[in-house]
Amino acid sequence: MNDPSGTLLHRNTFMSSQNSKTSHQSDDRLRVLFVTEDDPLYVIQFFKIFFAEYPNDKLDIIGTTVVDAFHEPIWKTAWRMFRFYGLLDFIRLSLRFVGVKLRRESIASLAQNYGIEDVPANSVNSQEYIQTAISLVPDVIVSVAAPEIFRDGILEVPRIKCINIHSGRLPVYRGMMPNFWQLLHGESHATITVHEMAKKLDAGGIIKTKEFPLKEHDSLDRVIVGTKQEGARLMMSVLCDIQSGKLDATPLDMSNASYFSFPKPMDVRALRKRGHKML
Numbered sequence: 001m002n003d004p005s006g007t008l009l010h011r012n013t014f015m016s017s018q019n020s021k022t023s024h025q026s027d028d029r030l031r032v033l034f035v036t037e038d039d040p041l042y043v044i045q046f047f048k049i050f051f052a053e054y055p056n057d058k059l060d061i062i063g064t065t066v067v068d069a070f071h072e073p074i075w076k077t078a079w080r081m082f083r084f085y086g087l088l089d090f091i092r093l094s095l096r097f098v099g100v101k102l103r104r105e106s107i108a109s110l111a112q113n114y115g116i117e118d119v120p121a122n123s124v125n126s127q128e129y130i131q132t133a134i135s136l137v138p139d140v141i142v143s144v145a146a147p148e149i150f151r152d153g154i155l156e157v158p159r160i161k162c163i164n165i166h167s168g169r170l171p172v173y174r175g176m177m178p179n180f181w182q183l184l185h186g187e188s189h190a191t192i193t194v195h196e197m198a199k200k201l202d203a204g205g206i207i208k209t210k211e212f213p214l215k216e217h218d219s220l221d222r223v224i225v226g227t228k229q230e231g232a233r234l235m236m237s238v239l240c241d242i243q244s245g246k247l248d249a250t251p252l253d254m255s256n257a258s259y260f261s262f263p264k265p266m267d268v269r270a271l272r273k274r275g276h277k278m279l
Contacts, residue, residue, distance in 0.1 A: 029060040030243035033138040035146045037069040040100040043145045049232035051114045058243045063119035064111040089278045125151045133157045162197040167227040171257035174202035179223045181260045184271045192231045194238045205249030210234045219277040
């Protein structure tokens with residue numbers, strides 16, 4: 001396990017591409033750059049596990065880029081969440097959010113506690129960010145709920161691959177909120193999927209999967225937290241495989257592909273009718 005006091009080994013300075021290149025030549029650890037969204041309630045659960053448990057003799061976390069979740073005013077995000085959760089659960093979730101803000105908990109501050117550089121970006125597809133990412137010399141770029149589709153420029157940056165983690169079975173549960181849709185459709189488990197990133201959303205080859213059991217009467221909150229935590233361990237396994245030279249991906253058969261957008265209030269009512277809760 002890692003300790004914030006012992007993570008100075010991770011610290012890289014993205015201001016100097018020459019230093020990064022020198023380190024890359026003398027260090028056989030896999031150089032990993034994370035791209036994620038600013039979510040202090042759920043996505044942060046992935047990083048709490050990953051930063052605490054990843055093997056720093058095999059993986060070198062060279063930076064974390066945290067991008068705004070919806071690229072919209074906060075009132076619009078609040079309205080979206082109000083329609084999704086309903087009044088009572090929206091109030092409960094809002095109190096959680098206020099609590100983490102008062103405690104100043106965030107993915108960026110968590111990374112800082114572990115000595116991992118913040119690599120800022122307004123958009124991962126901007127030329128400015130692409131040049132910064134190139135200077136870091138990443139072997140792999142990992143998307144964890146990144147709020148943007150990766151275009152050609154950023155997809156070509158890492159030496160090996162851009163990879164993504166998705167909390168649904170692909171290609172059936174492509175799109176948004178796969179945990180919600182798997183619960184609604186009565187699946188016995190959610191499928192956590194690590195896959196290659198491609199130009200088309202959620203269409204890259206499957207690298208590794210893990211099943212997360214769903215209960216007959218479950219809560220979306222439990223499933224999201226659980227799949228984020230187990231997803232962190234799955235991603236560690238994948239990255240360690242890549243570090244040891246193993247990267248096997250199974251191409252997706254897109255003949256049965258589907259795509260889900262953000263659930264509507266009628267979908268939430270149907271979920272509750274099945275005996276599930278939101279929180």
